[in-house]
Each structure stands twice: as C-alpha cells, then as structure tokens.
Amino acid sequence: MNFLSLNLRGALAIFTNELARFFRTVFGSILSPVLTTSLYFIVFGAAIGSQMDPSQFGGVSYGAFIVPGLLMLTLLSESTSNASFGIYMPRFTGAIYELLSAPVGVAETLIGFVGAAACKSLIIAAIILLTALLFVDYSIAHPVYAVGYIVLVAAAFSLFGFILGVWADGFEKLSIIPMLVLTPLTFLGGTFYSIRMLDEPWQTVAQFNPVFYLINGLRWTFTGQADVPIALAFGMTLGFVVLCIAVIAVIFKTGWRLRG
Amino acid sequence: MDNPILDIRDLSKTYKSGTVALAGVDLQIRKGEIFALLGPNGAGKTTLIGAVCGLLRPTGGTIEAFGLDVAKHWRQVRRRIGLVPQELAFDMFGRVDHSVEFSRGMFGCPPNAARIEEVLRSLSLWDKREAKIRELSGGMKRRVMIAKALSHDPELLFLDEPTAGVDVELRRDMWRQIGALRDAGTTIILTTHYIEEAQEMADRVGVINRGKLLLVDDKASIMAQLGRTEARITLETPLAALPETLAAYPVTLEDGGRTLRYRGGDGTGKGKREIAELVRALVLGNIAFSEIDTHDSTLEDIFVDLLEGRDGVPA
Ligand SMILES: Nc1ncnc2c1ncn2[C@@H]1O[C@H](COP(=O)(O)OP(=O)(O)OP(=O)(O)O)[C@@H](O)[C@H]1O
Ligand SMILES: [Mg+2]
Numbered sequence: 001m002n003f004l005s006l007n008l009r010g011a012l013a014i015f016t017n018e019l020a021r022f023f024r025t026v027f028g029s030i031l032s033p034v035l036t037t038s039l040y041f042i043v044f045g046a047a048i049g050s051q052m053d054p055s056q057f058g059g060v061s062y063g064a065f066i067v068p069g070l071l072m073l074t075l076l077s078e079s080t081s082n083a084s085f086g087i088y089m090p091r092f093t094g095a096i097y098e099l100l101s102a103p104v105g106v107a108e109t110l111i112g113f114v115g116a117a118a119c120k121s122l123i124i125a126a127i128i129l130l131t132a133l134l135f136v137d138y139s140i141a142h143p144v145y146a147v148g149y150i151v152l153v154a155a156a157f158s159l160f161g162f163i164l165g166v167w168a169d170g171f172e173k174l175s176i177i178p179m180l181v182l183t184p185l186t187f188l189g190g191t192f193y194s195i196r197m198l199d200e201p202w203q204t205v206a207q208f209n210p211v212f213y214l215i216n217g218l219r220w221t222f223t224g225q226a227d228v229p230i231a232l233a234f235g236m237t238l239g240f241v242v243l244c245i246a247v248i249a250v251i252f253k254t255g256w257r258l259r260g
Numbered sequence: 261m262d263n264p265i266l267d268i269r270d271l272s273k274t275y276k277s278g279t280v281a282l283a284g285v286d287l288q289i290r291k292g293e294i295f296a297l298l299g300p301n302g303a304g305k306t307t308l309i310g311a312v313c314g315l316l317r318p319t320g321g322t323i324e325a326f327g328l329d330v331a332k333h334w335r336q337v338r339r340r341i342g343l344v345p346q347e348l349a350f351d352m353f354g355r356v357d358h359s360v361e362f363s364r365g366m367f368g369c370p371p372n373a374a375r376i377e378e379v380l381r382s383l384s385l386w387d388k389r390e391a392k393i394r395e396l397s398g399g400m401k402r403r404v405m406i407a408k409a410l411s412h413d414p415e416l417l418f419l420d421e422p423t424a425g426v427d428v429e430l431r432r433d434m435w436r437q438i439g440a441l442r443d444a445g446t447t448i449i450l451t452t453h454y455i456e457e458a459q460e461m462a463d464r465v466g467v468i469n470r471g472k473l474l475l476v477d478d479k480a481s482i483m484a485q486l487g488r489t490e491a492r493i494t495l496e497t498p499l500a501a502l503p504e505t506l507a508a509y510p511v512t513l514e515d516g517g518r519t520l521r522y523r524g525g526d527g528t529g530k531g532k533r534e535i536a537e538l539v540r541a542l543v544l545g546n547i548a549f550s551e552i553d554t555h556d557s558t559l560e561d562i563f564v565d566l567l568e569g570r571d572g573v574p575a
Binding site for chain 2: 007013020098260
C-alpha cells in the first residue's frame with residue numbers, strides 16, 4: 001500500500017461524521033462519565049482520602065494518588081465503548097454497506113473510527129482532569145509524558161473497542177467485555193490502592209493484571225512514582241497498540257464479521 | 261462484447277451456512293446501458309451486486325470493472341461505482357444533507373456544495389435537506405439512499421430494487437430519473453421484481469434463478485425470439501393429438517387436450533394473422549371451441565416460462 005493512494009478525504013469524512021455523532025449527544029456522552037468520576041473524587045478523594053496517611057502513597061495525598069487511576073478507568077471505558085459503538089452501530093443498522101463499498105481500507109478506517117473514538121475520550125479525559133481540580137489538589141510531575149501516555153492509552157483502547165465492535169453480534173456483548181473484564185481489572189489494578197498494601201499472594205497475582213501496568217505508568221507521569229518500572233508500563237501499552245493494529249489488519253484482510 | 265464496463269466470469273458464492281447463492285455466473289455489462297436483473301426472491305441478485313461492490317467475498321470467479329480486477333484494484337474501482345442497496349440503512353438521526361456530504365467524502369471526493377445541491381434537487385430532496393432522516397417518509401428515505409450513491413458521480417450504478425415499496429407515481433418519477441442518469445452516461449444495473457420496470461427501462465435483461473443466469477439478452481430480441489403473441493383456445497371436447505392441419509403452426513396442446521396454446525409471431529403482426537388462420541382451420545376441421553384468449557406476450561410471460569422450465573424458450 002502506498003501512502004499517496006490513501007483516501008484521506010474518506011478518512012476525514014468518517015472522522016468528522018463520528019465526532020458529529022458525539023457532539024449530537026454531547027450532553028450524555030460527556031456529562032455521565034464526568035459525573036461518575038466526580039462522585040469518586042468526592043467520596044474517595046475528598047471524604048475518605050482525608051483520613052489516609054500520605055506516606056503509604058509515596059508522600060502524595062490519597063486524592064492525588066487516585067487521580068491517574070480514575071483517569072485510566074475513564075479512558076479505558078470511554079475509549080472502548082466509543083469505538084465499539086462507532087463500528088457496531090453501522091453494522092447493526094446496515095449502514096456499513098457504504099463503508100464496505102467505499103474506497104476505504106484499514107488505514108482510513110483506523111484514522112476515521114479509532115481516531116475519532118480516541119479524540120472523544122481525550123476530550124472527556126481533559127474535562128475530568130479539570131473537574132478533579134475542584135475536589136483534590138494534584139500536580140503533574142511529567143506533563144509531556146502524561147499527555148503522550150494518555151494519548152497512547154486512548155488509542156490502544158479505541159483500537160481494542162473497534163475489535164470488540166466488529167466481534168460483537170448483539171448489544172449485550174458490547175457491554176459484557178467492559179463490564180466483566182475491563183472494570184474489574186481496573187479496580188483490581190490499583191486504581192484506589194498501591195499493590196504494596198496487598199498481602200502475598202495477592203501482590204504477585206496483581207502483577208499479572210495488564211491494567212496494573214497501565215495505571216502505574218500513568219501514575220508515574222503524575223506523581224513521579226510507581227509500583228513498576230516506567231519503561232515496562234510504556235512497553236506493555238505500546239505492545240498492546242501493535243497487537244490491536246495487527247488484529248484489525250487481519251480482520252480487514254479476511255473480512256471477518258464485516259464481509260460475508 | 262468489446263471492452264465491457266463490467267466483466268464477471270464464473271462467479272460463485274457459497275455462504276457459510278452452505279447456501280449456494282451464485283453458481284457460476286458469467287455476465288458482461290456494456291458501457292452506458294441499463295441492465296435489469298430479474299429473478300424471484302432468493303435468486304442471488306443481491307449477492308451478485310454485493311460481490312461486485314465489495315460487500316462480500318466471492319467463493320470463486322473473477323470480476324473486472326473498467327478493465328481492472330475489483331479485488332486487486334479496489335481503491336480505483338470503488339471510487340467509480342455507486343450502490344443503492346435493497347434495504348434502507350443509514351444513521352437515522354443524521355441530517356439529509358450531512359449524510360449525502362458524508363458519502364461524497366467517503367468516496368474520496370472534495371466537498372462540492374453545488375453538486376450536492378444538484379443531486380438533492382434532482383431527487384426533490386432539497387426542501388428536506390435540513391431534516392433528520394428519520395423524519396422522512398419511506399419513499400423519501402429511499403431517495404436519500406439514491407442521493408448518497410450519486411454524490412460521488414459514479415460511472416457504474418447498482419440499484420437493488422430501487423422502487424420496492426414506492427408508489428406508482430413515484431416509481432414513474434424514478435424511472436425518469438434513472439433514464440436521465442443513463443442519458444448522462446451512467447451505466448446502470450438494477451434488480452427488480454417488476455417485469456414492467458425492466459420492460460419499461462432496460463436495454464438488456466438477465467434472468468437469474470437459484471444462482472444461475474438463465475438468459476441474458478436485449479429486451480427487444482427476447483421479445484422477438486419468443487414471439488409476441490399468445491393465444492389460448494379452449495376446446496369443447498379434448499383432443500388426444502394435434503390435428504394434421506394445425507401442425508404447421510407453433511401450437512401445443514395443454515391441460516389434457518382441452519386447451520390449444522399458440523405462441524408465435526415476431527412483433528410484426530404475424531402472430532395475429534396466424535391466429536386468424538388457426539381459427540379458420542379449426543372451423544374447417546369441425547373442432548369446436550368456446551373461448552379465445554389472446555394477448556401480446558410480455559417479459560412476464562418469458563420470465564414465468566423460464567422459471568417453470570417450459571419448452572419453447574431458447575437456452
Ligand atoms: N448473509 C447471508 N448468509 C447466508 N445466506 C444468505 C446470506 N445472504 C443471502 N443468503 C442466501 O443466498 C440466497 C440468495 O440471496 P439474495 O439475497 O442474493 O437473493 P435476491 O435475489 O436478492 O432475493 P430478493 O429478491 O428476495 O432480494 C438466498 O437463498 C439467501 O437466503
Ligand atoms: Mg435482493
């Protein structure tokens with residue numbers, strides 16, 4: 001494939017169409033994650049957090065400690081659901097015929113659908129970081145890395161959501177993976193605690209949870225401290241992105257679930 | 261055919277369920293023609309279109325459009341093809357004009373407000389351009405589908421039952437528009453259940469059943485080949501065999517000898533003349549009859565005959 005032959009207009013059309021869909025329902029799509037996260041900040045960050053000993057959290061307040069965890073929770077669920085709905089809806093309504101008959105390939109689809117989904121969750125992430133300022137006092141130790149990491153995670157889970165949306169053959173399947181896999185992994189991955197607080201064997205078990213690395217990677221960019229080496233966290237996230245892109249390329253090559 | 265715009269060779273498609281939807285279809289489409297694909301439900305029409313447009317993967321065979329293999333050169337080819345599918349399918353909450361602009365962009369064309377306006381006006385949708393699609397009537401929704409397919413000015417247009425569920429007046433209107441597209445140089449392949457539609461519009465007709473093309477020919481030559489006139493003469497007493505005097509005419513005995521069926525003529529009036537002669541022969545031969553029913557055969561007769569596998573039809 002030659003870059004010059006890419007249908008960039010097509011990619012842009014999908015991208016703007018997806019964003020337009022988002023802004024059409026902007027109230028629901030932004031308000032609900034922001035409200036949920038704010039509740040966490042109020043309950044855990046402000047109310048319970050004030051009772052916590054900062055020495056257990058590398059010297060930062062508990063409120064500041066959970067900011068990256070909650071941000072990750074939102075990023076994972078928003079990216080996954082935005083991207084999965086984005087591709088599942090046209091499959092469901094039949095409007096996918098247009099995508100399939102258009103001069104649009106893997107690259108354009110990724111730019112369009114996955115790019116838009118990632119963009120949406122980045123918008124939400126930014127709003128959440130701003131709202132968090134209302135409830136907790138936090139700072140970002142490595143802002144450039146933080147932005148890079150957030151973008152990377154948003155892209156990774158938008159890719160993952162895209163795969164989910166292609167795989168799902170019913171609405172319930174769309175919500176099953178986020179509900180049964182992502183949310184538990186995020187909670188158990190150290191959103192609200194440091195795994196050093198866990199007893200063995202749970203401390204070891206927790207290290208098999210991939211989301212644990214994501215949360216700690218992000219936490220490092222915020223607080224400068226993490227339970228794992230930062231390079232490992234970045235590497236895991238990058239590896240996940242590459243894996244997802246490979247899966248999507250195979251989906252397009254074989255037409256799996258898209259072309260009968 | 262020289263330089264067909266679409267060249268389908270030995271195309272087959274077996275769905276995962278095991279259904280053989282296409283069983284070796286060969287079809288060449290001429291540039292600039294309107295080709296009507298006729299066939300009963302489940303014949304494979306939509307599957308054939310889907311295979312050309314990239315909605316599904318053929319099991320075997322090759323498809324070339326504009327001289328390019330559609331599987332290999334899909335980028336170049338798809339830009340030049342438009343598709344109006346059988347089912348209404350779009351984002352119902354989107355606006356009419358946005359939906360059409362989106363289609364144009366997806367096919368790689370730069371924004372062109374004037375062209376979008378032209379398309380919307382030609383389909384009487386301009387007044388509805390700001391409406392949400394779900395607020396439109398069914399016939400209007402179908403026209404939005406057509407507008408979307410026309411937005412990138414395809415050279416080859418597929419219309420899968422464009423007039424299904426559309427009232428008579430609107431159907432005539434659509435025929436006019438399809439005619440106008442052809443006049444502007446677009447090659448059109450449409451599927452339909454309405455024989456009338458094929459007869460009215462098509463240059464050539466193909467009949468498909470159970471995944472096989474049974475017949476492809478110019479509409480005019482099909483009609484001529486099969487004879488334009490048909491008569492059914494109901495006899496008072498059944499005949500065991502055709503009388504010698506009638507052997508020269510294209511007649512058959514049906515219905516246990518109670519009906520004499522004539523099919524003949526070539527569209528020049530020869531059929532009517534022969535029927536008159538036939539009747540004279542019956543009277544002379546003292547063969548009593550109670551009823552004569554004659555009509556000019558239409559594509560519908562041909563279609564029904566083909567599907568029932570009656571003889572008298574060229575293979
Ligand atoms: N996605 C699919 N999976 C399995 N079988 C299918 C699929 N789509 C169509 N078929 C089968 O393939 C055959 C041809 O279907 P197709 O839709 O091409 O017919 P058609 O000529 O368009 O019919 P209609 O006039 O009803 O639209 C039918 O037997 C149908 O049941
Ligand atoms: Mg069909």
